[in-house]
Amino acid sequence: LKVLSHVDSILRSPRAPPLIYQRSKGPVQDNSKGNGHVLSRECGFEHLPPTIEMWADQLMALKDLHKSLRKLSLELMPWHTADPQENREFLRVEDLQFIVDAILEEIENKEKNSQTQSLEVLSGIVSHFQKLFDVNSLNGVYPRMNEVYTRLGEMTNAMRNLHELLELDSSAPPTVVVDTVGKLCDIINQNVTEQVQQLLGTQDIHSIINKLEEHEHFFPPFQALIQDLLCLLEISNVDDILLAVRNLK
Structure with missing residues (x-):
């Protein structure tokens, strides 16, 4: 009885865990003789076996917790x-606390290292941007970023308009756009050359040059003559010159 007490x-x-301890709900009579007297005491020890059994289960669960x-x-x-507690027959809460503390310390170190690496990465990005866009100071980074963003928007709009004008697919790369514009320019230049050849009546480049030189010598005096006729006849349209001359007869 003394041990149970x-x-x-x-x-x-x-010190006992409050959630595990359960108070007795009723007295238990225990009659024992001592010094010739019968003692009657309210023991209330019926809660001891389930509580101790529960504690034993919790102690056994420490091994599973240790494995996890x-x-x-x-x-x-x-x-x-290496785990110095792995071969122990009995585990203590202190052993588990040691593992938890080691894990927490490792997590804190990783967070510190990641923050340091993040600062290094950001610094490298800023330095690379300065080299790419010729920015001499940190104060010039934001204005140049805004400028790059604006130019990029203008370029994107221009490429979108070219895709629509040239009837190209929106996914066509810039090289395709440049090639298409080049082909279009070649076609226009070829048409202009053909029109000049037809106008001057020759396909020989030297003949074209000669005719252009003749035109350069002939056209200024001819233009001056036409201007004088317009003033003399008091008319403003070249097409009316012939009619005005006929009326003078």
């Missing part, structure tokens, strides 16, 4: 293969 006092102490923490530890820290 001591165990019961442990269960009722503030070890798996998590190996995932985060694969280089920590």
Whole structure:
């Protein structure tokens, strides 16, 4: 009875887990003789077996918890293969707390390293932008970004309009657009050359040059003559010159 009372006092102490301890719901009579007297005491020890059994289950569950923490530890820290508690017959909460602390420390170190790497990456990006777009100072980065964004928008709109004008697919790359514009220019130049040849009545380039030189010598005096006739006849249209001359007869 003394041992049971001591165990019961442990269960009722503030150190006992409050969710596991359950208060007795009724007294249990225990008759014992001591010094010739019959003692009647309200023991209330019926809660001890289930509580102790529950504690035993929780202690056994520490092994499963230890295995789970070890798996998590190996995932985060694969280089920590040795576990001094692995071969122990009995596990303590302190052993599990040690694993948890090691995991938390590793997570904190990774966060610090990732923040440091992020700053290095951002610094590298800014430096690369400065080299690409000839920005000498950090103060000029944002204005140049805005300028690049504006130019990019203008270029995108121009390419979209060219796709529509040339009746190209919207997915056609810029090289296709340039080739199409080049072919169109060749066609226009060829048509102009043919029209000049037809106008001058020759296909020989030297003959064309000679005719253009003749035109250059002939046209200024002819233009001056026409202007004088327009003034003399008091008319403004070249087509009316012939009619005005006939009326003078």
